[in-house]
Amino acid sequence: MRRVRRLALFSLCVNKKMTIVETQYITVANPPNELALRSGARLGPITIAYETYGKLNADKSNAILIVHAFTGDAHAAFYHKGDDKPGWWDEMIGSGRPFDTEKYFIICSNVLGSCRGTTGPASIDPKTGKPFGLSFPVITIPDMVTVQKSLIDHLGIKTLLSVAGGSMGGMQAAAWAVMYPQAIHSAVIIAACHRHTAQQIAFHEVGRQAVMADPDWQGGDYYGKTTPKRGLAVARMIGHITYMSESSMEQKFGRKLVKKDVLGYNFSKEFEVEGYLEYRGQSFVERFDANSYVYLTKAMDYFDLTENGRKLSEVLSVVTADILIISFTSDWLYPSYQSQAMLRALKANDVDVSYVELSSDYGHDAFLVEMEEQAKAVSNYLAKVYKERVS
Amino acid sequence: MRRVRRLALFSLCVNKKMTIVETQYITVANPPNELALRSGARLGPITIAYETYGKLNADKSNAILIVHAFTGDAHAAFYHKGDDKPGWWDEMIGSGRPFDTEKYFIICSNVLGSCRGTTGPASIDPKTGKPFGLSFPVITIPDMVTVQKSLIDHLGIKTLLSVAGGSMGGMQAAAWAVMYPQAIHSAVIIAACHRHTAQQIAFHEVGRQAVMADPDWQGGDYYGKTTPKRGLAVARMIGHITYMSESSMEQKFGRKLVKKDVLGYNFSKEFEVEGYLEYRGQSFVERFDANSYVYLTKAMDYFDLTENGRKLSEVLSVVTADILIISFTSDWLYPSYQSQAMLRALKANDVDVSYVELSSDYGHDAFLVEMEEQAKAVSNYLAKVYKERVS
Numbered sequence: 001m002r003r004v005r006r007l008a009l010f011s012l013c014v015n016k017k018m019t020i021v022e023t024q025y026i027t028v029a030n031p032p033n034e035l036a037l038r039s040g041a042r043l044g045p046i047t048i049a050y051e052t053y054g055k056l057n058a059d060k061s062n063a064i065l066i067v068h069a070f071t072g073d074a075h076a077a078f079y080h081k082g083d084d085k086p087g088w089w090d091e092m093i094g095s096g097r098p099f100d101t102e103k104y105f106i107i108c109s110n111v112l113g114s115c116r117g118t119t120g121p122a123s124i125d126p127k128t129g130k131p132f133g134l135s136f137p138v139i140t141i142p143d144m145v146t147v148q149k150s151l152i153d154h155l156g157i158k159t160l161l162s163v164a165g166g167s168m169g170g171m172q173a174a175a176w177a178v179m180y181p182q183a184i185h186s187a188v189i190i191a192a193c194h195r196h197t198a199q200q201i202a203f204h205e206v207g208r209q210a211v212m213a214d215p216d217w218q219g220g221d222y223y224g225k226t227t228p229k230r231g232l233a234v235a236r237m238i239g240h241i242t243y244m245s246e247s248s249m250e251q252k253f254g255r256k257l258v259k260k261d262v263l264g265y266n267f268s269k270e271f272e273v274e275g276y277l278e279y280r281g282q283s284f285v286e287r288f289d290a291n292s293y294v295y296l297t298k299a300m301d302y303f304d305l306t307e308n309g310r311k312l313s314e315v316l317s318v319v320t321a322d323i324l325i326i327s328f329t330s331d332w333l334y335p336s337y338q339s340q341a342m343l344r345a346l347k348a349n350d351v352d353v354s355y356v357e358l359s360s361d362y363g364h365d366a367f368l369v370e371m372e373e374q375a376k377a378v379s380n381y382l383a384k385v386y387k388e389r390v391s
Numbered sequence: 392m393r394r395v396r397r398l399a400l401f402s403l404c405v406n407k408k409m410t411i412v413e414t415q416y417i418t419v420a421n422p423p424n425e426l427a428l429r430s431g432a433r434l435g436p437i438t439i440a441y442e443t444y445g446k447l448n449a450d451k452s453n454a455i456l457i458v459h460a461f462t463g464d465a466h467a468a469f470y471h472k473g474d475d476k477p478g479w480w481d482e483m484i485g486s487g488r489p490f491d492t493e494k495y496f497i498i499c500s501n502v503l504g505s506c507r508g509t510t511g512p513a514s515i516d517p518k519t520g521k522p523f524g525l526s527f528p529v530i531t532i533p534d535m536v537t538v539q540k541s542l543i544d545h546l547g548i549k550t551l552l553s554v555a556g557g558s559m560g561g562m563q564a565a566a567w568a569v570m571y572p573q574a575i576h577s578a579v580i581i582a583a584c585h586r587h588t589a590q591q592i593a594f595h596e597v598g599r600q601a602v603m604a605d606p607d608w609q610g611g612d613y614y615g616k617t618t619p620k621r622g623l624a625v626a627r628m629i630g631h632i633t634y635m636s637e638s639s640m641e642q643k644f645g646r647k648l649v650k651k652d653v654l655g656y657n658f659s660k661e662f663e664v665e666g667y668l669e670y671r672g673q674s675f676v677e678r679f680d681a682n683s684y685v686y687l688t689k690a691m692d693y694f695d696l697t698e699n700g701r702k703l704s705e706v707l708s709v710v711t712a713d714i715l716i717i718s719f720t721s722d723w724l725y726p727s728y729q730s731q732a733m734l735r736a737l738k739a740n741d742v743d744v745s746y747v748e749l750s751s752d753y754g755h756d757a758f759l760v761e762m763e764e765q766a767k768a769v770s771n772y773l774a775k776v777y778k779e780r781v782s
Contacts (some may be wrong), residue, residue, distance in 0.1 A: 039656035075610040138656040198644040198664040199637045205665045206628045210601055213621035232602035237597045246590045253589040263527040265430035274596045300652060
């Protein structure tokens, strides 16, 4: 039997009372001060979409940056006006929750290259007046972090209490610890890695090829025309298989049929798992831009803290933040051994590092759905860091 | 360090001396005696492509049927005229090899629904004079086995010494044991399962959707026109990720770059693993029919010895053959626990069953490349069965 670990819905209603939040925007890297990207290209101006929850205290010591995963956005918690669903990590953020808005000032921004408010390939290139498409420069995880640092500077925050995120968010948190060691007291790295493996690259490459094989992709120049929905849906379907564990898929779907008890002997969606993948693919193409899919997967594939042949322990020797690493037992996309490699290299540098491997059947999705234990670990950890480093 | 387990090339050259073999053909299920398929549809005539190696002995007691995997064919061993590559399981078949052609009469036929000689969706429908396309009936693993039984009958063989195969071949071997218990002395079920799980169905469904999303698929009616190469290549790329283990992919490719030591910051094939997947996808579309891809994956997804709510131990109670089950430690597509479920159910029925879990890094591909231990296990097993059941 699978235990239900989500926080009770009761708690959701009482605490949140459908608090309405709004996304805010700033523009940074205005010419001639464009952002110098890792690729050598320069990009600017850059719009950053972000949200904040809670209040920044007088000495600006209670700010936490939440960094989102691949297809996430700045809307991490609470409700947008008219929405009946809250932000993507709502169960972790709010009064009395791990990212406690009574204590902390929470910031979440959409990443560079996305399509959810921050500048990305679907944005208008000021030089041409048309969407960038593939003329958008290839961006990296460190580039995302540099843009986030601009936002933190804009908010007048010198040192973040923490940077926290799962999956691609965990990669950003790890990059923060290396790139801006003095600007963070801690980092929470969940279900992530310090470098993409061949298999992780392979799954992304197949997704990109699915998008690019769609004639509607048109070399990325599809804005205002038919979009590559079929290819993007296939790419997303592949992703969803890797986000679940074999076991959770079996428990949820098994060989259950959609409509009837007998096989149809045709190519309709017969198995529930087929219908689920179709639903996930179709709903994704309504909300996500195919080029952002291509650019963000590439950014993850490029992610390698040990690039240029450096040793991980050498790279992590600059880390001064306190680090919490969390992985999940059934996550085969970002397996625990990757978290443990970071743990070992941090320990070798005498960094204050804690590691928790949480038992879960949910696979990689666990960081979004396996709340109880994760909430405890994060809550205790933030209280500890605040006590040790700030108060 | 990975141990090299392939049989030495030396052995290949000495034993085989480029023995030339030819595919043969018979036609069965001629109207009005069409084959009654599991779906209720009837199909005939059916051409069967097959090859044989070695000699059938006088009492026809030394015949072994090799059943191939998904994209395999009847050409299991030796060389076709002009080829410089032997058949797909050549290292297992020949003089002094596990399927010893000095002792045994080896038969291998292409499965129903394939595109490699046996009737499938690319074949001409005699009723219309045009390729079947999607008017080809949905076929199942048991339908493949029924067609193989026709071939065995045609060859005048009452009881096979063994039926042996890996992956989809293992499913056929398991189906033989249940469908024709009196017609086989033994079955060798390698890297297979008794029913497809949700994750196995999911990977296949994504592959089918990749094919069907290609506008060139044209509802399966693409013969003589542009074929859905882009979609089929994507489908095959997904497959190849599942055939390798994470570890073998990391050892083979890691983050190695194709051409140079620095990242290109573009969407060319930069990582070796990307180039490998492209190569695999491209070479596949030259040799395989997209509709066969769709039909054969569906046949595997339908495979469930426990269909209609029956218990596996009940289904396997009819088995009288001696069974050898082999799985590989790193095979995450058909994990060992699936083999072990069959083992337990056979043991519960007091069937003579042996199980070997071989240590390998190669993932599901191990049954095609991890030869040394597999060869020993099969060789000893066949000798035992021949001694106990025939001589």
